[in-house]
Amino acid sequence: MSRPLSLDPALIEAAQTATAWPFEEARKLVERLKRTGKKEALFETGYGPSGLPHIGTFGEVARTSMVRHAFRVLTGDSIPTRLVAFSDDMDGLRKVPDNIPNKELVASALGKPLTQVPDPFGTHESFAHHNNARLREFLDAFGFDYEFKSATECYRSGVFDKALLTVLERYEAVMAIMLPSLREERQQSYSPFLPIHPKTGIVMQVAIDECKREAGTIVWRDPDTGERFETPVTGGHAKLQWKPDWAMRWVALGVDYEMAGKDLIDSVKLSGEIAKALGGQPPEGFNYELFLDEKGQKISKSKGNGLTIDEWLTYGTPDSLALFMFNKPREAKKLYFDVIPRQVDDYLTFLEKYSAQDSKARLMNPVWHIHSGEPPVPELVSSGGANQPGTTISFSMLLNLVAVANSEDPAVLWGFIRRYAPGVSPETHPRLDSLVKRAVRYFEDFVKPQKTYRLPDEVEASSLKRLSDVLASFESGERPATAETIQEEIYNVGRAEPRYQDLKAKGATPDRPGVSIEWFNTIYQVLLGEPRGPRFGSFVALYGVKETRALIAKALAGDLVREHEAFLKSRAA
RNA sequence: GAGCGCGUAGCUCAGCCGGUAGAGCAUCUGACUUUUAAUCAGAGGGUCCUGGGUUCGAGUCCCAGCGCGCUCACCA
Numbered sequence: 272m273s274r275p276l277s278l279d280p281a282l283i284e285a286a287q288t289a290t291a292w293p294f295e296e297a298r299k300l301v302e303r304l305k306r307t308g309k310k311e312a313l314f315e316t317g318y319g320p321s322g323l324p325h326i327g328t329f330g331e332v333a334r335t336s337m338v339r340h341a342f343r344v345l346t347g348d349s350i351p352t353r354l355v356a357f358s359d360d361m362d363g364l365r366k367v368p369d370n371i372p373n374k375e376l377v378a379s380a381l382g383k384p385l386t387q388v389p390d391p392f393g394t395h396e397s398f399a400h401h402n403n404a405r406l407r408e409f410l411d412a413f414g415f416d417y418e419f420k421s422a423t424e425c426y427r428s429g430v431f432d433k434a435l436l437t438v439l440e441r442y443e444a445v446m447a448i449m450l451p452s453l454r455e456e457r458q459q460s461y462s463p464f465l466p467i468h469p470k471t472g473i474v475m476q477v478a479i480d481e482c483k484r485e486a487g488t489i490v491w492r493d494p495d496t497g498e499r500f501e502t503p504v505t506g507g508h509a510k511l512q513w514k515p516d517w518a519m520r521w522v523a524l525g526v527d528y529e530m531a532g533k534d535l536i537d538s539v540k541l542s543g544e545i546a547k548a549l550g551g552q553p554p555e556g557f558n559y560e561l562f563l564d565e566k567g568q569k570i571s572k573s574k575g576n577g578l579t580i581d582e583w584l585t586y587g588t589p590d591s592l593a594l595f596m597f598n599k600p601r602e603a604k605k606l607y608f609d610v611i612p613r614q615v616d617d618y619l620t621f622l623e624k625y626s627a628q629d630s631k632a633r634l635m636n637p638v639w640h641i642h643s644g645e646p647p648v649p650e651l652v653s654s655g656g657a658n659q660p661g662t663t664i665s666f667s668m669l670l671n672l673v674a675v676a677n678s679e680d681p682a683v684l685w686g687f688i689r690r691y692a693p694g695v696s697p698e699t700h701p702r703l704d705s706l707v708k709r710a711v712r713y714f715e716d717f718v719k720p721q722k723t724y725r726l727p728d729e730v731e732a733s734s735l736k737r738l739s740d741v742l743a744s745f746e747s748g749e750r751p752a753t754a755e756t757i758q759e760e761i762y763n764v765g766r767a768e769p770r771y772q773d774l775k776a777k778g779a780t781p782d783r784p785g786v787s788i789e790w791f792n793t794i795y796q797v798l799l800g801e802p803r804g805p806r807f808g809s810f811v812a813l814y815g816v817k818e819t820r821a822l823i824a825k826a827l828a829g830d831l832v833r834e835h836e837a838f839l840k841s842r843a844a
Numbered sequence: 845g846a847g848c849g850c851g852u853a854g855c856u857c858a859g860c861c862g863g864u865a866g867a868g869c870a871u872c873u874g875a876c877u878u879u880u881a882a883u884c885a886g887a888g889g890g891u892c893c894u895g896g897g898u899u900c901g902a903g904u905c906c907c908a909g910c911g912c913g914c915u916c917a918c919c920a
Contacts, residue, residue: 513919533916
């Protein structure tokens with residue numbers, strides 16, 4: 272059931288002229304309902320359960336939900352709405368997917384409806400049931416409001432019967448629409464009806480010899496045995512080819528809105544004509560652009576390129592993915608790892624701006640659409656205590672932090688964050704905490720491989736050795752190991768080495784030379800594998816004196832270089 | 845062949861109903877009680893693909909062209 276809306280009259284007023292694309296779409300729908308006089312708006316999204324739900328499925332449901340919400344606000348929630356997630360699970364299994372166990376089991380059911388194919392994972396009644404369950408799990412996890420419908424159930428229960436008989440009734444009209452779109456050889460065998468073989472259970476792609484309209488049956492022949500069959504088009508004994516199927520479903524269910532990828536433009540057109548031939552009206556909708564992988568290719572389940580939902584959620588938040596789907600649905604967009612940080616940060620920025628915006632601006636703000644009009648309060652941090660105006664810690668800032676902190680431990684990162692903003696913790700800022708964890712993952716997978724450790728030369732090695740010795744004096748606890756005292760010692764060690772002396776530095780005297788930046792660069796490059804780094808005294812204080820000495824020892828022994836090479840090799844494998 | 849999209853700063857891209865070109869990154873300069881950055885302030889940087897049209901006025905609207913990319917044409 273859809274949640275009630277809090278409807279501010281000013282908001283409804285602003286919605287009438289809002290230009291965000293979900294409103295443009297919703298307005299088409301308002302016009303349509305005025306025309307048809309229908310008392311309900313039905314939204315549909317389609318899903319083919321021959322594999323797990325992918326990121327495009329998510330996008331379609333997310334975008335359709337945004338249009339639905341815009342529609343509800345536009346109409347003051349005076350017209351009921353429903354969103355149907357339709358699974359085309361009676362489709363025949365064409366080939367065995369690569370990414371599943373028990374392939375032989377599945378191969379034995381080739382050609383049968385997906386709901387008749389055994390579940391290779393052994394957890395559900397069929398392969399389709401398994402994938403359907405995964406789809407629902409995933410839609411539920413995002414909190415989408417939808418009704419699930421299975422093609423198999425619709426066919427068997429008779430929900431489609433009336434529309435199916437209409438297709439039989441207007442068989443010639445449907446063929447007249449379909450045939451010109453097909454090649455000559457396909458025209459010979461084409462039929463909108465696919466009877467289920469009464470003996471083998473296979474979805475048959477055969478020419479129809481005869482339509483018996485009074486009986487509601489079709490007559491066809493098994494191409495292998497030559498046996499003739501007469502099959503009812505109703506009751507799940509036959510299904511339709513997908514374009515007529517789509518059209519029939521629109522008519523049978525009364526679908527008012529469905530969007531589709533631009534690869535389906537021609538199909539939408541044909542199905543729309545069929546829907547009209549069946550006496551219905553094709554739904555409103557638009558063609559969104561496809562997602563491209565890093566090389567600009569269309570992402571597809573079969574190729575396995577591009578990003579999966581899980582991969583996105585490893586590094587980016589669900590909200591950032593929703594933002595990606597909101598942005599420019601009509602433009603081709605690269606969907607790859609490197610777009611994630613920007614989406615996360617854009618989301619945070621939009622969220623931060625939201626509270627200060629008026630109704631009109633809010634309706635243009637993606638977070639309004641992403642969160643159905645009720646975005647959460649942003650998690651701000653302030654360096655000057657709780658009463659100071661806060662800012663949002665951005666993902667890119669966290670990524671920098673992880674890189675220079677050289678730590679994969681979220682607790683160490685929180686140490687750095689607290690130094691900047693006292694009083695902030697994973698408990699007070701749980702969403703920031705989830706960002707920290709994701710930043711760590713991003714660091715491990717994309718930043719760490721970019722690190723380049725190098726070996727110290729003799730002078731560098733002896734300076735680092737001395738630094739380690741000096742740090743030892745902090746370990747006993749006789750001196751407080753604060754960021755400042757440690758920093759002071761780092762300078763002293765550098766000052767003792769002629770290579771690092773800098774007489775031009777501000778405040779430098781011949782007795783007490785300044786310390787060149789070279790000393791710090793040595794530390795970052797040798798110890799952290801980074802060209803630049805944090806204030807090192809602060810780093811040691813947080814990272815630990817003992818740990819830092821161990822780090823130096825490993826660097827001097829050449830272990831850091833070796834370990835990083837091994838790490839890179841294991842990644843490549 | 846048909847359809848869709850894109851072309852704006854070095855890079856990635858915003859740019860609403862036509863009204864003095866914007867952001868992030870990068871670069872440079874400066875601040876932060878010694879140079880370090882997870883910070884802040886500032887600066888430089890553009891033939892808005894080309895040509896025409898509409899207009900008092902076009903990155904924006906219209907037409908033509910050039911360039912780049914994708915999709916469809918067997919199946920879903």
